Amino acid sequence: MEIFQRAKVVRLRSNHDKYLLADDDLEGVYQDRLGCYNNAKWTVEIVDQANLIRLKSFYGKYLTASNMPFLLGAKGKKVVQSLPSRLNSSLEWEPIREGEQVRLRTRYGQYLRANGGLPPWRNSVTHDIPHRTKSANWILWDVDLVQLRPELPKQIQEATPSVVQEVARPIDSASERSRSPSPSPPLSPTSSDNDNPFAIIHLRSSIPNESGNLEESESPMKEGRMIFYNVGDENGDIHEGSEEKFFTFKGSSVDDLKEKLKEETGLDDIVVCSRNPLNAKIYPLRLQLPPNNIDMHVVVVPSSFAGN
Numbered sequence: 001m002e003i004f005q006r007a008k009v010v011r012l013r014s015n016h017d018k019y020l021l022a023d024d025d026l027e028g029v030y031q032d033r034l035g036c037y038n039n040a041k042w043t044v045e046i047v048d049q050a051n052l053i054r055l056k057s058f059y060g061k062y063l064t065a066s067n068m069p070f071l072l073g074a075k076g077k078k079v080v081q082s083l084p085s086r087l088n089s090s091l092e093w094e095p096i097r098e099g100e101q102v103r104l105r106t107r108y109g110q111y112l113r114a115n116g117g118l119p120p121w122r123n124s125v126t127h128d129i130p131h132r133t134k135s136a137n138w139i140l141w142d143v144d145l146v147q148l149r150p151e152l153p154k155q156i157q158e159a160t161p162s163v164v165q166e167v168a169r170p171i172d173s174a175s176e177r178s179r180s181p182s183p184s185p186p187l188s189p190t191s192s193d194n195d196n197p198f199a200i201i202h203l204r205s206s207i208p209n210e211s212g213n214l215e216e217s218e219s220p221m222k223e224g225r226m227i228f229y230n231v232g233d234e235n236g237d238i239h240e241g242s243e244e245k246f247f248t249f250k251g252s253s254v255d256d257l258k259e260k261l262k263e264e265t266g267l268d269d270i271v272v273c274s275r276n277p278l279n280a281k282i283y284p285l286r287l288q289l290p291p292n293n294i295d296m297h298v299v300v301v302p303s304s305f306a307g308n
Contacts, residue, residue: 003095003102003145004044004046004095004143005046006145006148007044007147007148007149008044008146008147008148008149009041009044009145009147010041010143010145011035011040011042011143012141012144013035013141013142013144014031014114014138014140015114015138015141016031018032018035019035019040020040020042021035021037022039022042022058022081024039027080028080029063029079029081029125030124030125031123036226036228039057039059041146042056042057042063043055043057052093052094053094053095054087054092055093059081060083061082061083062081062082062087063081063093063112064079064080064081064082064090064091065106065108065110066078066079068080070126076115076128077110078126079112079127089107090107092106092107093105093106093112094107098140100142101141101142101143102143103139103140103141104139109129110128110129111127111130112125112127112139112141113125113127113130113135113138113139114138114141115135115138116135116138148280224249224250224293225249225289225293226246226295226296227246227260227261227298228246228295229244229245229265229299230245230300231267231299232273233301233302234302234306235306236273236281236301236305236306238299247260253288254285254286254287254289257272257285258270261300265300269302270300270301271300271301271302271303271305272298272300273285273299273301273305273307274296274297274298275297281307282307284305285298
């Protein structure tokens with residue numbers, strides 16, 4: 001729960017390495033590997049009652065555990081976006097930590113579940129209690145911090161960069177979304193462009209095979225990675241309203257990345273930094289880049305950076 005207490009905006013990644021997205025029909029939710037759009041962002045609201053949250057979509061509606069069956073005769077029920085005239089318990093989720101992941105439980109004991117397998121189950125999201133071993137991990141979610149709440153504790157214990165690395169999850173160039181037709185990605189409002197996106201690396205993931213069973217495998221290799229970057233000052237602060245930019249990077253070392261960022265920013269004397277997700281502080285990136293071309297979020301600062 002502590003991660004949600006400090007988070008203003010998050011992304012949720014399922015065990016299929018897909019993000020939870022709000023559909024632009026303003027009703028449905030689904031999974032997709034492309035998590036760079038605004039409809040993958042969820043604003044966290046803390047419920048007065050202990051250990052409960054609400055998640056508001058980019059479209060201003062809440063993630064809701066409905067009473068509608070997903071399929072006739074199927075056990076799972078639909079998870080939708082809704083905005084009732086009066087907030088109720090169907091909008092409330094209890095985060096339960098399990099290692100580095102969380103389960104999101106409804107007030108009635110069911111869990112937010114990312115489904116795999118063949119259509120119509122593939123990429124769907126329901127809430128229920130899984131009873132089969134192969135789907136037990138489908139209720140586990142990784143939480144990517146996108147924006148912290150402004151009221152931060154003054155003193156938080158530092159986490160070592162070797163334990164925590166804040167880079168983004170892999171985003172495939174070709175989405176596996178099984179929807180037709182595919183809606184255009186939502187436009188980014190200027191009010192949400194001052195986020196500081198970052199996440200935690202998990203090198204292994206559970207991926208469904210053709211029969212719908214989950215198999216443990218390494219993240220797939222791909223040609224190049226996406227680098228998302230902001231430019232900060234010598235204190236590491238990013239100008240309010242600054243838009244995060246990105247490019248495709250095919251290098252293999254920190255020095256290669258530094259040279260590429262010099263070209264992109266037009267700056268010469270720079271330090272490439274990463275952000276600690278536990279306390280939002282940035283530190284110089286000196287180790288090797290994450291394997292498997294995992295996408296990254298970095299901050300470019302002058303060499304006079306105070307934390308250097």
